[in-house]
């Protein structure tokens with residue numbers, strides 16, 4: 001498998017120039033867009049990393065997975081899905097359009113509006129420090145921390161998300177007794193955690209293994225939360241690129257504007273990618289290329305008839 005990963009990274013490298021690092025959060029604009037790394041953590045204990053897999057970067061929207069999983073554990077299915085839907089939008093991740101034009105709750109927890117609602121459910125239930133401990137365990141990475149520079153940079157360019165949050169409050173999806181600003185801070189703190197491709201592969205492995213740490217046998221997330229998270233990753237995890245990505249790659253995945261992609265080959269492995277040059281939809285250009293190559297060469301597509309032959 002190492003050969004395939006090396007070939008995938010070599011191929012991906014030829015595409016990094018087609019994308020650009022995110023600049024709407026100025027701190028992210030300082031990152032070198034030519035970096036690329038992929039880590040694979042398998043259930044059988046095999047761990048392979050190629051390229052820039054130890055470089056710390058901003059988790060950004062991939063944190064939406066963790067926020068949702070923990071909210072499902074703490075607040076429960078009914079409470080969470082009373083306030084957020086399960087449908088893909090086909091719109092950009094930070095769009096306000098459907099929120100304003102329809103009577104429905106935010107379409108899903110993977111877009112900003114949905115994640116801010118989920119954050120509002122959680123912010124009053126759990127401290128950020130407890131969240132951090134949970135995240136370190138889920139990612140098998142004790143060194144995950146809040147990147148304060150990214151946090152302050154995002155908080156000083158928060159107008160669009162603040163508009164979303166107050167619109168949500170006006171429509172009753174953030175309750176009047178919940179502090180909107182507090183929910184926003186919680187959401188941005190989650191987005192500002194610094195991870196590596198290896199941390200994402202660790203989280204992917206836990207999700208691939210039904211929420212159980214394969215080395216210790218300890219259950220970290222319930223089966224139900226893991227099932228829901230993986231389903232929404234498949235249908236909504238790559239924003240308005242989710243449909244094409246499902247056809248081409250066929251692996252439940254979640255991207256972030258820090259350049260990360262977390263992918264879960266169910267029952268088999270977690271994959272973590274870092275490639276900060278993004279396409280117009282906010283997904284890592286080289287990361288998508290690496291995943292499409294791996295999916296094809298290793299038969300990882302969910303509906304590949306040769307899957308499970310690794």
Ligand code: DON
Nearest residue numbers: 060061093191255256257282
């Ligand atoms: O709220 C935002 O815009 C960012 N903190 C997260 C966006 C993001 O990662 C979208 N991903 N592709």
